[in-house]
Amino acid sequence: MIEPYDDTYFMKRALQEAEEAYEQGEIPIGAVIVANNQIIARAHNLTETLNDVTAHAEMQAITSAASFLGGKYLQKCTLYVTIEPCQMCAGALYWSQISNIVYGARDEQRGCIEMGTKLHPKTGMKGGVLAEECSQLLKKFFVEKRNLN
Amino acid sequence: MIEPYDDTYFMKRALQEAEEAYEQGEIPIGAVIVANNQIIARAHNLTETLNDVTAHAEMQAITSAASFLGGKYLQKCTLYVTIEPCQMCAGALYWSQISNIVYGARDEQRGCIEMGTKLHPKTGMKGGVLAEECSQLLKKFFVEKRNLN
Numbered sequence: 001m002i003e004p005y006d007d008t009y010f011m012k013r014a015l016q017e018a019e020e021a022y023e024q025g026e027i028p029i030g031a032v033i034v035a036n037n038q039i040i041a042r043a044h045n046l047t048e049t050l051n052d053v054t055a056h057a058e059m060q061a062i063t064s065a066a067s068f069l070g071g072k073y074l075q076k077c078t079l080y081v082t083i084e085p086c087q088m089c090a091g092a093l094y095w096s097q098i099s100n101i102v103y104g105a106r107d108e109q110r111g112c113i114e115m116g117t118k119l120h121p122k123t124g125m126k127g128g129v130l131a132e133e134c135s136q137l138l139k140k141f142f143v144e145k146r147n148l149n
Numbered sequence: 150m151i152e153p154y155d156d157t158y159f160m161k162r163a164l165q166e167a168e169e170a171y172e173q174g175e176i177p178i179g180a181v182i183v184a185n186n187q188i189i190a191r192a193h194n195l196t197e198t199l200n201d202v203t204a205h206a207e208m209q210a211i212t213s214a215a216s217f218l219g220g221k222y223l224q225k226c227t228l229y230v231t232i233e234p235c236q237m238c239a240g241a242l243y244w245s246q247i248s249n250i251v252y253g254a255r256d257e258q259r260g261c262i263e264m265g266t267k268l269h270p271k272t273g274m275k276g277g278v279l280a281e282e283c284s285q286l287l288k289k290f291f292v293e294k295r296n297l298n
Contacts, residue, residue, distance in 0.1 A: 051215050051219070052216075053211065053221050059203055062202065063201050086240060086244075087236060087237075087239070088243070091237030091239070091240050092203050115266070115267050118236065
């Protein structure tokens with residue numbers, strides 16, 4: 001049987017969010033949070049629009065998912081995010097006790113792995129889902145930004 | 150000459166925020182952000198009220214200060230917070246490029262020092278300002294909470 005709701009399916013939804021960010025001139029990173037194969041939150045980076053360094057895709061998705069669930073813990077939820085979370089977002093995910101984090105491309109400079117951020121013991125993390133697409137969108141953004149300046 | 154606007158002065162303002170949190174049944178942690186000896190943001194923990202693990206005092210103060218300044222970087226600002234920031238908040242402070250972090254009491258379990266969170270190279274941090282008062286308020290909260298349950 002083909003499972004329509006696999007990691008690739010949900011990462012594509014996160015990528016759609018990243019593309020929306022791209023269209024708005026934001027660093028193109030997108031995220032969705034899934035519970036029982038249902039997307040309960042979707043968000044993209046809004047740091048420029050909101051003038052706020054805390055407005056990463058994951059932060060907004062965490063707030064939105066908690067609002068949907070009516071409780072602040074995201075146990076039994078999975079976050080799909082196009083780029084490996086940073087220290088701040090991994091720290092927020094720690095508090096949320098989310099079950100799973102699935103990211104697309106690594107952030108080898110400022111991602112939580114390189115930075116050594118601790119995840120909650122209940123949280124699993126894996127990466128590499130549509131990594132090339134996720135990474136390419138980010139690269140395209142920065143190349144264009146560099147050419148504009 | 151007596152300097153009225155010293156670390157103790159601003160930490161007292163952060164403690165007032167923590168006391169407001171306490172009155173609202175929130176974990177009593179408060180923060181203010183100061184630029185040119187002026188408080189430009191004040192906030193306290195609102196995780197219960199907002200049902201949101203990201204609603205730490207520091208996170209809200211960062212957002213609020215950026216809104217006041219009309220720009221997302223907090224260079225030349227100092228954050229005063231009653232308890233050492235966690236990974237999430239230290240991660241957000243990293244992105245904000247804030248000049249200084251002054252905390253009251255250590256959080257030896259889940260504070261950014263124990264967790265090894267990286268601060269921005271432009272950011273200095275010191276602790277121990279009114280540490281006893283900051284710590285006592287937190288202890289009082291948890292003792293009362295334990296006795297209620």
